[in-house]
Amino acid sequence: MSFKRTFLTxxxxxxxxxxxxxxxxxxxxxxxxxxxxxxxxxQxTxAxAxAxAxTxAxAxxxxxxETKTLTIAIxxxxxxxxxxxxxxxxxxVIMAIDDQNAKGGVTIGGQNYNLAYxxxxxxxxxxxxxxxAEEMVFNEKVPVIFGPSQNEGPALQPTTNENKVLMFCMxxxxxxxxxxxxxxxxxxxxxxxxxxxxxxxxxxxxxxxxKVVSFYGDLSDxxxxxxxxxxxxDYYDLEWSGMVKFPASTTDFAPYAQKLMAYDPDVIDxxxxxxxxxxxxxxxxxxxxxxxxxxxxxxxTVPPPGIMDTVPAEYxxxxxTNDININGSIVSAEYKSLxxxxxxxxxxxxxxxxxxAYNGASAFFEFLDTQSTxxxxxxxxNFANYKWTGVFGEDAQWVGEPIFGINRALMTNFWTSEWKNxxxxxxxxxxxxxxxxxxx
Amino acid sequence: MTIxxxxxxxxxxxxxxxxxxxxxxxxxxxxxxxxxxxxxxxEIYMIGAFLVYYLAGEYHxxxxxxxxxxxxxxxxxxxxxxxxxFRPAKGDILTGVIxxxxxxxxxxxxxQIIFGSQPSRIYPVVVGTWHIIDAVIAKDRVAAGxxxxxxxxxxxxxxxxxxxxxAMQAVAQDREAAALQGIDINRISPLGFxxxxxxxxxxxxxxxxxxxxxxYMGSTVLSTSLSIIILGGVGSIPGAALGGLILGLVNSYxxxxxxxxxxxxxxxxxxxxxxxxxxxxxGRKI
Numbered sequence: 001m002s003f004k005r006t007f008l009t010x011x012x013x014x015x016x017x018x019x020x021x022x023x024x025x026x027x028x029x030x031x032x033x034x035x036x037x038x039x040x041x042x043q044x045t046x047a048x049a050x051a052x053a054x055t056x057a058x059a060x061x062x063x064x065x066e067t068k069t070l071t072i073a074i075x076x077x078x079x080x081x082x083x084x085x086x087x088x089x090x091x092x093v094i095m096a097i098d099d100q101n102a103k104g105g106v107t108i109g110g111q112n113y114n115l116a117y118x119x120x121x122x123x124x125x126x127x128x129x130x131x132x133a134e135e136m137v138f139n140e141k142v143p144v145i146f147g148p149s150q151n152e153g154p155a156l157q158p159t160t161n162e163n164k165v166l167m168f169c170m171x172x173x174x175x176x177x178x179x180x181x182x183x184x185x186x187x188x189x190x191x192x193x194x195x196x197x198x199x200x201x202x203x204x205x206x207x208x209x210x211k212v213v214s215f216y217g218d219l220s221d222x223x224x225x226x227x228x229x230x231x232x233x234d235y236y237d238l239e240w241s242g243m244v245k246f247p248a249s250t251t252d253f254a255p256y257a258q259k260l261m262a263y264d265p266d267v268i269d270x271x272x273x274x275x276x277x278x279x280x281x282x283x284x285x286x287x288x289x290x291x292x293x294x295x296x297x298x299x300x301t302v303p304p305p306g307i308m309d310t311v312p313a314e315y316x317x318x319x320x321t322n323d324i325n326i327n328g329s330i331v332s333a334e335y336k337s338l339x340x341x342x343x344x345x346x347x348x349x350x351x352x353x354x355x356x357a358y359n360g361a362s363a364f365f366e367f368l369d370t371q372s373t374x375x376x377x378x379x380x381x382n383f384a385n386y387k388w389t390g391v392f393g394e395d396a397q398w399v400g401e402p403i404f405g406i407n408r409a410l411m412t413n414f415w416t417s418e419w420k421n422x423x424x425x426x427x428x429x430x431x432x433x434x435x436x437x438x439x440x
Numbered sequence: 441m442t443i444x445x446x447x448x449x450x451x452x453x454x455x456x457x458x459x460x461x462x463x464x465x466x467x468x469x470x471x472x473x474x475x476x477x478x479x480x481x482x483e484i485y486m487i488g489a490f491l492v493y494y495l496a497g498e499y500h501x502x503x504x505x506x507x508x509x510x511x512x513x514x515x516x517x518x519x520x521x522x523x524x525x526f527r528p529a530k531g532d533i534l535t536g537v538i539x540x541x542x543x544x545x546x547x548x549x550x551x552q553i554i555f556g557s558q559p560s561r562i563y564p565v566v567v568g569t570w571h572i573i574d575a576v577i578a579k580d581r582v583a584a585g586x587x588x589x590x591x592x593x594x595x596x597x598x599x600x601x602x603x604x605x606x607a608m609q610a611v612a613q614d615r616e617a618a619a620l621q622g623i624d625i626n627r628i629s630p631l632g633f634x635x636x637x638x639x640x641x642x643x644x645x646x647x648x649x650x651x652x653x654x655x656y657m658g659s660t661v662l663s664t665s666l667s668i669i670i671l672g673g674v675g676s677i678p679g680a681a682l683g684g685l686i687l688g689l690v691n692s693y694x695x696x697x698x699x700x701x702x703x704x705x706x707x708x709x710x711x712x713x714x715x716x717x718x719x720x721x722x723g724r725k726i
Contacts (some may be wrong), residue, residue, distance in 0.1 A: 079549070081657070083557035218700065245700040249660050252649050254452050254578070258445065279559035283652055290569050290578035291448075310561040332516030 031083045048096060058079065063350050067105065070113035070368075072097065075129065076147035078121035087351050089149035090119060091346065092357035097112045100365035109372045113254065115365065122148055126155035131158040142374050144168070146361060149353060151220040157181055166383075168360060170353060174224050177404035183380050187360035188353065189412035191221070191228035191399060194300035198320045200430050201416040202267060202296060206248065206318075209266035210294055213258070214243040215284070216272030227274040235433060241265060248277065253284050257291035267296045274301015276353065277402060279389040282307040289315035296320060305349035308419070316419040322352065323417050328426025330415055332393030352412075359391040360410050384408065399437035407438070444574020445549050449692040451577050455585035457688020462588050462663075463661055463670035464680040466639030467532075472612035472675035473632035476536045477527050480543035481640055481656025481665060487547065488514050488641030489653035490555050496648075497562035507645040514641025515634045518588075522633035544658070551655035559654035566647020566649075584646050592681070595635065599677065603724050606630055612675060647715050676705065684722055 058240045074093050076086040097115045100106060105114040118140060122129035127146060133156035134364040136142050144166045145156065153169045153176050160167040161183045170174070170188035177186070202209055214229045216222045226243050233240035246256050260268055268288060273281055281303040288297065299321040308316070308323075326336045338358060369387045371379060384407060390396040392413040400409040411434070417426040467481045473689060475617025488510045495506035525543070529535035566579045599605035610618040612626045619625050643661075644653070668687055672679025687706050 081550070083552065087557065096482060101473055105670070246695070247700065247703045249703075250695075251657070251692075252452075252456055254456075255449055255582075255692045256699070258696040259699055262445075279652070279654070282561055287578075290576065290581075292569070292576040304558050307561065310563050312564060314567070314568045437613075 001273050004188060026027055037352070067112045068105050069116045070106065070108075071116045071140060071142050072117060073142040073145040074117055074119045074147055075122050075132045075136060075145055076149045077124035077152070078119070080124040081148045082124055085351065086147075086149045088351045088354040089147065089357045091342070091350070092121075092354045093117070093146045093361045095341070095345075096358050096361035096365055099362060100369070103369075106365060106369040106371075108368060108374060118142070122152055124150060124152065127378070129155040132156070137163045137165050143374070143379075144364075145359075149357070153184070156315070157184055160184070164380070165205070166376055166380060167337070168357075168364070170357065172224070172293065172400065172404065172409045173221055177400060177406065177408065179405045182384075182406060182408070184408060185360065185398075186400075186409040188356050188410075190403065190409045191224050191271065192232050192403070192436065193399070193411060193432060194274075194434050195228050195232040195269075196323060197230050197298045197322050197414070197416050197430050198233070198298040199238065200432070201320050201418070201428055202298065203236050205418075206266075206296055209238075211239045211241050211263065211265050212269050213241045213260055213263040214269040214272060215260060215266040216243050217248040217250075217277045219246055219248055219272075219277070222272055223413050225403075229269055229271055235436070238267075243272075251283075252292060253280075253287045257288045257293060261293055262289070263289060265295060267298055267300040268293065269298050269300075271298065271300040273299075274303075278303045282311050285396065286311050286315055286317065294318075302352040304351045308424075313422045316422060319419045321417050321419070321424075322413065322415070323424060323426075324352070324415060325411065325417060325424040325426040328415070328417065328424075330427055330429050334389075334391045334393060335413075338391055350397065355391055356410070356412050359412070361394070363388045363396060388424050397434065397438065399434065401439040402437060409437075411437075441576045444576075445696070446679075447573055448575035448577070449696045450689065451572075451575060452581065453689035453692030454685065455688075456570035456582045456692065457685040458585045458588035458592070459598030459643050460592060460664055460688055461681050462639050462646070462669055464672070464684050465592070465677060466636035466643070466667040466702075467662075467665045468669045468672075468675055468680045469599075469608075469632050469639070470636035470675060471669070472677075473608055474522070474530065474629055476529070477533075477540070478526070478636070479537065479662060480521075480547060480658075481502075481539035481636070482660070482662035483544055483547035483551075484514050484517065484618035484637045484640040485644040485656040485661050486551060486653065486655065487517065488644030488718050489648045490551060490560070490644075491553075491641070492648050493560045493562055493653045496565075497560065499505040503565045503649070507642065509618065510645040511603075511638045511642045514644075515638035517641075518633040518637025519630050521637070522630045526633065527626075527629065548655050548658070548691060555655060557655060559657075561652045562649055564649050578650075580649050584650055586724070587646050588643070591639070595639065596677075598635075602627075604631060616707030640644075667710055668697075669720075671713055671720055676720070676722040676724065679720055679722035 024376045034035045075091050076081055076089055078086055094117060097117055101115050105112055120132045122132050129152035136145055137159050145160055146168045149170045151173060153173055157176055161181050164183060167184045169184060169186050172186040172190055191388055212233050214226060214227055230240045244256055245258050278301060281299055285297055302323040325380060326332060326339050338355060339350060342354060364383060367383050384398055387395050397411040398407040399411055405424055414430045414432055415426055416428045416430055417424050463485055470476060470532045491510035491513055492506045494511060495501040512533050525539050529539050564580045566583045568579045569576045599608060607623045607628050610623055611625060668683035669680055672683030690705050690709060694705045
């Protein structure tokens with residue numbers, strides 16, 4: 001009997017604790033659930049989310065006799081590793097689609113189309129990604145796939161390329177960026193641009209800093225990252241001492257801090273710690289400082305919002321980053337507006353992938369509205385030459401030919417920030433060496 | 441090589457090893473009493489970390505109080521799991537594995553829906569470092585090590601010095617013989633599960649200020665815990681302690697001196713140990 005009584009008492013305590021906890025967490029739970037519901041709905045339907053916008057669209061598109069639906073696929077990890085990054089990617093594409101539908105959809109060759117989307121979760125798994133590419137191309141017959149935001153791109157690319165389906169990834173992985181794969185575009189900027197953005201700043205404001213050591217996770221973009229680091233160190237007359245590599249599953253970076261410090265660096269470079277590893281940059285900075293490192297830390301790849309707020313202020317000096325404070329004096333109105341819209345819609349701040357993905361996705365949908373054919377080969381050729389003003393306030397540029405042999409990577413921002421007195425100061429515009437990445 | 445380069449990984453390894461021990465001890469207690477390998481043990485660790493994250497990080501509850509609440513909550517969760525999921529599967533290894541695997545999916549997906557997918561950190565409870573000879577030791581690691589040690593001492597006292605603890609040992613040694621001696625197995629099993637899960641929850645909450653919480657953190661911890669109990673000896677409490685310290689030190693020295701490749705060192709050590717002693721360092725034949 002006493003055991004039963006104990007069991008019931010403990011059960012009661014548990015229920016009380018859980019009810020109290022659920023009450024305390026209610027706001028977060030609501031937000032997250034809403035997101036998942038939206039995603040789930042998107043998985044089973046061809047975007048009904050744009051119904052409201054369609055009314056206006058039909059009115060403005062008087063030339064079109066009947067509005068048809070043009071379905072776009074989004075294939076990216078929505079569970080498993082890197083889900084946060086991918087969710088930002090997914091939201092960027094959906095927001096760009098909604099925005100285009102609000103403007104009346106797209107008119108191609110006189111026919112008006114309302115954009116719809118199918119979302120599929122590739123689970124950060126190459127086999128799943130491959131089968132989803134086949135499903136989208138052969139069953140759904142989509143002309144465009146957005147994704148993946150991570151490194152499963154090579155699993156989809158043969159199917160999309162052979163069937164002339166346009167594909168929009170984030171990071172340009174070297175094995176994908178080849179002239180024989182012209183149907184793939186990259187929206188996240190090239191690694192050497194990310195690196196140059198912080199390197200120019202460091203050489204200007206920390207002229208005594210010379211020795212750089214990089215810290216990389218064992219992800220498939222590591223060779224591209226390290227090559228870019230070496231290239232840009234050479235360009236800026238810095239000494240790249242090499243890299244320390246860690247398993248992506250690492251949670252405790254303190255032991256690696258010692259190995260990094262053995263190089264006696266002036267700069268520890270975290271360019272290979274973005275994307276899926278971006279959330280760990282706060283932990284890295286804290287542990288490097290605790291290990292006694294007082295030099296510069298560069299973070300060309302940006303941690304998610306809020307992560308750096310958990311790092312004690314005394315550890316935040318000499319951190320140079322591509323992260324952006326929207327209140328910075330140089331930040332474009334378009335950027336501010338986009339981030340504010342995201343914040344209003346999702347009740348959280350976006351990561352940098354969101355803006356980069358939106359920058360390319362929204363331009364592509366605007367571009368479609370200028371096309372006269374449904375021939376995706378024409379789309380591929382024309383979009384590579386399409387001009388628009390990007391979210392970052394500059395004319396958008398496709399780059400990459402000197403590196404990959406084909407211009408398919410979208411330049412991102414020219415802004416560099418540094419943490420000063422606990423505040424992210426975004427006030428420096430770089431003079432990036434674009435001649436390195438654009439063929440004359 | 442400086443003295444600091446020798447001392448620093450030792451202290452780091454020792455302090456993180458104490459946290460490993462807490463998790464592995466929980467897993468081994470559950471296994472030895474229930475003969476259930478709870479593959480969802482890492483998820484209990486994750487829940488402990490997230491409970492502390494929300495209480496201390498989001499709602500500014502005192503960290504120690506948040507940790508205690510997390511321990512109680514994960515302990516009660518263990519009680520519920522034992523009573524409604526694992527007890528019905530008792531004696532059937534395959535069913536136990538299926539239940540545990542299902543729980544992993546349930547907790548990971550649930551955590552992603554409730555807590556979001558982004559790793560979550562709290563502001564450190566203790567900030568600053570101590571300089572010992574050439575080594576720099578983070579105060580929050582020392583604090584985490586001290587709390588882990590305190591919990592280990594309490595668990596050690598409970599298991600080796602109290603009547604209930606001795607009953608647990610008896611059940612672990614021979615379930616039928618213990619029952620014949622008048623020990624109520626149906627009381628000891630939930631007690632083992634409560635202690636095991638509370639230890640995992642405590643470890644998650646203790647490590648949070650140093651590392652972070654995310655819905656998938658349990659997978660890495662489960663892998664480490666399994667390595668520890670295999671190395672130390674399945675079902676052996678002193679073995680779990682020894683295994684945890686060895687793995688903590690191997691990971692720390694390995695990363696510092698060998699870097700990336702060191703992630704295979706624990707498995708090499710386990711293979712070597714098992715070649716010479718198939719029951720692990722301090723295990724007994726099952």
